[in-house]
Amino acid sequence: MLTPTVVSNSTVRRSSRTPAANARTSTRCSNCAMRHLCMPQGLTVDELPKLEALICNARSVRRGDFVYRAGDPFENLFVARSGSLKTVMAHRDGREQVTALRLAGDPLGLDGISTGMHTASAVALEDSSVCIIPYPALKHMCRETGAMQDRLHRLMSEQIIRESSQMMVLGSLSADERVAAFLLDVSERNGQRGYSHAEFNLRMTREDMGSYLGMTLETVSRTLSRFQKRGLIDAQGKLIRIIDLESLRRL
Known part of the structure; x- marks a missing residue:
């Protein structure tokens, strides 16, 4: 069993005063394959080094580890550099609700x-x-750099739009429509990152998908099986291959 750890505020403080951490290769936005998703446009040649100096080293997070937990003091923002993560909130009775799937960028x-x-x-x-x-x-940098402030505002707006869209999915769509909308969303986001639209490894478990889509595990599994029988997708474990994109969109 994996032992969850947290990569959060103390991690940043350690990195600023530990020689071993300082010796690690610094994060370079200009060399990152995901820079088009999170970096502001229009930075000058003087502003880009300031942004790169602002960002602490990219930190590894093992599968099952926490970047931060609900209730932790807020001191840092994070950007997924590689891999995928989920965000979860706890109900009063202790049940967890998956609220988002975060991909690189x-x-x-x-x-x-x-x-x-x-x-x-x-x-x-x-x-x-x-x-x-x-x-x-x-x-501080946002006060000095309009492009950075604009980008932060856009990121906030994009998150509001995504969460509002998710509320519409949960409130008005059938089980088939919810699963189809989710697969299409992951497909589109993979394409934005230069990966295949049609074939991807979905790291979410079926149970996580159900939590995110407001469905039971059994309903998610039955829906995916039904899509496979209809020739819309081919699902082999975590590997999802979209066979008939247009039919999936018409659901």
């Missing part, structure tokens, strides 16, 4: 800005890495 931790405390937990679905961005330093 996606921000994490924006929930903490409002109250100074994280309201959700972020957990790695596979061995991943995250860039750590101290929020006080980011705010």
Whole structure:
């Protein structure tokens, strides 16, 4: 069994004063394959080094480990550099609700800005890495750099839109439509990252999918099996291959 750990505020503090951490290769936004998803456009040649100096080293997060937990003090934003993660919130009775799937290039931790405390937990679905961005330093840079401030506002807006769309999925779509919408969303997001639209490893378990889509594990499994019988997809464990994209869109 994996023992969950947390990569959060103490990780940043250690990295600033530990020689071994300082000796590690620094995170370079200009060399990152996901820079088109999270970096602001229009940075000058003087502003880009400032942004790269702001970001702490990318930290590895093993599958099952926490980047932060609900209730942790908010000090940093994070960006998934590689791999995939989920965010979860706990109901009063202890049940967990999956609230988002985060892929490489996606921000994490924006929930903490409002109250100074994280309201959700972020957990790695596979061995991943995250860039750590101290929020006080980011705010200072936003005051100096309009492009950085615009990008932060866009990231917040995009998250609001995504969460609103998810509420519509849960509130108005059938089981088939929910699963189809989810697969199409993952397909599109993979394409944005330069990966295949039609074939991808879905690191979420069927149980996680059910939690995210407001369905039982059994309903998710039956729906995927029904899609496979209809020739819409081929699902072999975590490997999903979309065979008939247009028919999936018409559901």
